[in-house]
Amino acid sequence: METPQGSELTKRPAIFFDRDGVVNRSPGGGYITRWQDFVINEGIGEALRLCRSRGFWTVLVTSQRCVAKGLITLEELHSLHDEMQHSLGAAAQFDSIHVFTGLPGTESLEKPNPGLIVEATEVLPIDLKRSWLIGDADRDIVMAQRAGVPSTVRVRTDHRVGVEATFTVDSIEELIKVLEQQLSVV
Numbered sequence: 001m002e003t004p005q006g007s008e009l010t011k012r013p014a015i016f017f018d019r020d021g022v023v024n025r026s027p028g029g030g031y032i033t034r035w036q037d038f039v040i041n042e043g044i045g046e047a048l049r050l051c052r053s054r055g056f057w058t059v060l061v062t063s064q065r066c067v068a069k070g071l072i073t074l075e076e077l078h079s080l081h082d083e084m085q086h087s088l089g090a091a092a093q094f095d096s097i098h099v100f101t102g103l104p105g106t107e108s109l110e111k112p113n114p115g116l117i118v119e120a121t122e123v124l125p126i127d128l129k130r131s132w133l134i135g136d137a138d139r140d141i142v143m144a145q146r147a148g149v150p151s152t153v154r155v156r157t158d159h160r161v162g163v164e165a166t167f168t169v170d171s172i173e174e175l176i177k178v179l180e181q182q183l184s185v186v
């Protein structure tokens with residue numbers, strides 16, 4: 001017998017968020033290894049609250065090869081994400097956080113492979129066919145496409161654009177407008 005959690009009826013769509021450049025100010029070519037360098041983008045809390053109020057899961061999918069490079073330990077990265085969650089506040093937290101670290105054996109999680117999204121579906125009942133991804137790099141958009149997530153929003157940063165997203169915005173303010181218009185209550 002299928003458990004209620006696993007049934008199609010109880011599945012909800014998710015909004016997958018890339019981290020650097022979307023949730024927080026992009027570190028450029030480098031990595032963020034200390035909380036004091038983690039600058040949450042203005043408006044992202046409002047965007048997260050909006051997604052949650054429409055009934056969507058909010059899921060962070062981020063590549064942090066700095067772990068494999070020895071620039072930060074996995075424990076330090078987890079506490080940085082704890083700080084982020086605390087700072088966002090209960091109404092704007094991520095339901096789940098998934099990280100590619102670059103450590104041996106994690107290759108399937110490297111964007112643009114769909115592994116991070118697949119991993120999220122193993123911990124939350126997610127309906128991918130109604131889900132969205134918000135990212136700033138081609139690898140984010142392609143990851144969504146490969147995972148069967150049909151709707152994507154690119155927040156334009158300094159990344160080169162090679163793949164078109166469903167929507168492209170220049171600011172978090174503009175992102176909120178797109179989400180307000182496009183997300184129906186689930």
Ligand SMILES: [Mg+2]
Pocket residue numbers: 018019020021022135136137
């Ligand atoms: Mg990014």
